[in-house]
Amino acid sequence: xxxxxxxxxxxxxxxxxxxxxxxxxxxxxxxxxxxxxxxxxxxxxxxxxxxxxxxxxxxxxxxxxxxxxxxxxxxxxxxxxxxxxxxxxxxxxxxxxxxxxxxxxxxxxxxxxxxxxxxxxxxxxxxxxxxxxxxxxxxxxxxxxxxxxxxxxxxxxxxxxxxxxxxxxxxxxxxxxxxxxxxxxxxxxxxxxxxxxxxxxxx
Amino acid sequence: xxxxxxxxxxxxxxxxxxxxxxxxxxxxxxxxxxxxxxxxxxxxxxxxxxxxxxxxxxxxxxxxxxxxxxxxxxxxxxxxxxxxxxxxxxxxxxxxxxxxxxxxxxxxxxxxxxxxxxxxxxxxxxxxxxxxxxxxxxxxxxxxxxxxxxxxxxxxxxxx
Numbered sequence: 001x002x003x004x005x006x007x008x009x010x011x012x013x014x015x016x017x018x019x020x021x022x023x024x025x026x027x028x029x030x031x032x033x034x035x036x037x038x039x040x041x042x043x044x045x046x047x048x049x050x051x052x053x054x055x056x057x058x059x060x061x062x063x064x065x066x067x068x069x070x071x072x073x074x075x076x077x078x079x080x081x082x083x084x085x086x087x088x089x090x091x092x093x094x095x096x097x098x099x100x101x102x103x104x105x106x107x108x109x110x111x112x113x114x115x116x117x118x119x120x121x122x123x124x125x126x127x128x129x130x131x132x133x134x135x136x137x138x139x140x141x142x143x144x145x146x147x148x149x150x151x152x153x154x155x156x157x158x159x160x161x162x163x164x165x166x167x168x169x170x171x172x173x174x175x176x177x178x179x180x181x182x183x184x185x186x187x188x189x190x191x192x193x194x195x196x197x198x199x200x201x202x203x
Numbered sequence: 204x205x206x207x208x209x210x211x212x213x214x215x216x217x218x219x220x221x222x223x224x225x226x227x228x229x230x231x232x233x234x235x236x237x238x239x240x241x242x243x244x245x246x247x248x249x250x251x252x253x254x255x256x257x258x259x260x261x262x263x264x265x266x267x268x269x270x271x272x273x274x275x276x277x278x279x280x281x282x283x284x285x286x287x288x289x290x291x292x293x294x295x296x297x298x299x300x301x302x303x304x305x306x307x308x309x310x311x312x313x314x315x316x317x318x319x320x321x322x323x324x325x326x327x328x329x330x331x332x333x334x335x336x337x338x339x340x341x342x343x344x345x346x347x348x349x350x351x352x353x354x355x356x357x358x359x360x361x362x363x
Contacts, residue, residue: 032291032320092323096295098247099323109243109343110324165324166349 006063017049023170040091050081052181055188112164119157126150155185236276238361245341248295256302259316260292265353267313278310285331289322
């Protein structure tokens with residue numbers, strides 16, 4: 001990869017992540033929200049940004065990072081994603097407990113809540129699978145298929161969750177971030193041939 | 204009991220269908236006005252006994268609607284409706300975001316409150332009908348246009 005292409009890719013990634021954060025930081029809705037509720041929104045956007053980084057890191061797609069380093073960063077970002085989700089849900093709980101209880105019990109009137117909760121559990125399961133990888137001793141390909149399926153469910157669920165919400169993220173920046181993370185996830189699953197019988201073992 | 208032949212049945216059913224789909228079926232002639240079921244999440248952040256107020260906060264936004272009796276659809280006067288929402292002046296949980304009003308002789312209510320703003324993903328309001336004589340109903344109407352300056356919600360109540 002040429003240095004120009006590498007620079008372009010990092011710049012695009014920076015725009016995709018900083019864009020939604022910048023739009024959210026200037027949202028008029030912030031004026032009418034308390035600090036805890038505001039932090040819940042930003043934790044959600046940071047989690048969405050992690051969901052764009054994760055497939056890129058898992059596939060070693062970011063220029064200048066060798067696959068080995070990339071996978072280490074993938075684990076760190078994964079831990080960050082976990083914390084962002086916990087913060088998002090926790091701060092929403094403090095803001096309006098009954099709305100969060102409804103969401104967690106799948107009896108919320110808003111369909112995006114259910115998608116968010118599905119994505120949360122998929123992320124937690126994918127994280128648990130990663131944390132227990134050595135202990136549960138699955139065959140590498142089985143582990144990868146499980147982890148990738150849960151991650152894909154998390155990315156898809158989160159994208160639907162975010163797109164249906166009328167919140168602080170701008171429509172364009174939100175759609176862009178969601179579309180990019182879905183595209184990166186699909187590309188990785190296709191490239192690693194996760195579901196083909198002759199899956200790549202080298203990557 | 205009168206015997207209903209097939210022709211009468213078909214004619215009645217089709218006219219009911221036409222009137223019904225056209226929304227022209229008058230409440231008085233209908234077999235019964237169905238009671239309004241509570242909406243999911245309607246009771247979230249409800250505060251029992253919120254005071255009757257002339258206006259919630261600084262106002263600028265109107266919540267209105269009607270309260271009728273199930274069956275005959277008669278308007279119900281003097282019914283206490285509690286209203287609350289996430290507005291420009293506070294969160295749903297804040298006591299000052301809540302207020303109640305009473306229906307007039309025509310079963311209508313109207314309360315001025317601060318502008319509702321999107322929260323928890325949607326711009327929405329909450330209404331509770333607290334009555335000794337009727338079953339409690341909680342509504343959670345959603346604003347199609349988050350910048351709208353009014354919202355309506357109608358209740359049809361069942362005796363307690």
